[in-house]
Amino acid sequence: MAKVVVLGAGIAGHTATAFLKKKLGKKHEVIVISPSPYYQWIPSNIWVGVGRMKEDEVRFKLDKVYKKWGVIFHQAKAVGIYPEGDVKDAKPYVIAEYTSEGKIGEQFKIEYDFLVNATGPKLNFEATEGLGPKGFTESVCSYSHASEAWKNLQHVFSKLEKGEKQKIVIGTGHPMATCQGAAFEYILNVAYEFKQRNLSDKAELIWLTNEYELGDFGMSGAYVKRNGYITSTKIFAESVLAENNVKWIKRAGVKKVEKGLIHYETLAGEYKTQEFDFAMLIPSFAGAGLKAYANDGTDITTRLFAPNGFMKVDADYTPKTYEEFNVKDWPETYQNPVYKNIFAVGIAFAPPHPISKPQTSPNGTSIFPTPPRTGMPSGVTGKITALNIAEWILKGDDSLKHRASMGKMGAACIVSAGFSLTKGQAATMTVNPIVPDWEKYPDYGRNIKYTVGEIGLAGHWMKLMLHYMFIHKAKGYPFWWLIPE
């Protein structure tokens, strides 16, 4: 009997678990270690942040689902990987720490034959002084943060209703933060809520971003076919913001937040401040902080993980300039090059380099977004890894024939811009591939035939449909496997 341990139960980890159990059945063991008792459908947190959904609509308890599937679940946080075992036993294992009530901090050991690292990111609020729910800004990166943001947004509504002017700043909270898409959705939803309440005239909305140009989204922007033109996402994003009376500050790296005041450095090297009454800024992401040890107890963390804490996989990590970046540098199997029975999926794998062009201010501050790896790529990498491991276990086939490079994989991003079945809107954007392939597509870096950039009610219906479809899938309801990643 083989034992597969999955660290994390987010989109990537949960998808991997679902397919592992489906393929391996009862003869093999699948164990999930995740610090939260819940699965959350992160893309809908935006709607929690504007009060259109409750926390329980975007999350559900994992234990019931895993019990039904026959998956062993530990509500715990992995802290150490021993890929060579120890001096007593060469069997690899993981040390984890319970996070459930009554057992908090209690450590335990779990042996594995295969390990899937799907820990996702650590929301690195500490990297920016004063950032985050424990500081002076909001977040929508988790359902609890989004819920808190909604509570505080209601205070803004109250003040606006009393005739007080309010400054709302939304964007990125670190010079190298990514996930601009989520912040972009949030600012459009907040703008929509103000319009619905006739409060727009008193509210000043500001988009604050580390992007060189708007619409970069950490993937060096894109081109979309739109109204008979091939348009850059810069124009697309600026148009959407202008339509919603949102001003913007770009090329800005947030360094510190105080009560009502954001300190940022521009790419030109100027130090500036921006006042705010309400701010939602996305933090930088880091690896989950896992350590790795050799069988003699030597710390081998750097052998498994990149300096940012994300796990090394089958990517080309040779330091390169932007001009040397190549789509072939991106991983296809997500297998660790040293320990072949370890894989890292979703946000947990270390990207070989940024997708956006690295930019540095005269003061030496890097101000540009790191690569986004959320949504579709997380689900896809989770699935192909599960299929490869299952074939390895069942057929002894270690060729890893299921492959998915972000240089070949497309992605759809549906940016909600207001929640209503008849008045709602969303911008539907697609790119293929995610990482530009300038050799294959010399004009635009991507296949222009597969791009979409369209705003409308249909986009809102699609986002709502995806919400229900993916919750259905994650709960393992009938025919869940027919729903593609």
Place this chain on the structure above:
Amino acid sequence: MENKNNPKVYYEESYPPVPTKSVKFWRSCVIWQIYRFFVLNYKVMKIVAFGHN
């Protein structure tokens, strides 16, 4: 100092294209949007289907 003569120019947010009434109408026209819903789903499914092997 604010440009009193023509306050809408020389600000970054004054340059991008903004939708006309007609564009806004089609964006929320239910019949047209039902059609676009199927078109967009088809396009997204094509990307999903060819994204990995």
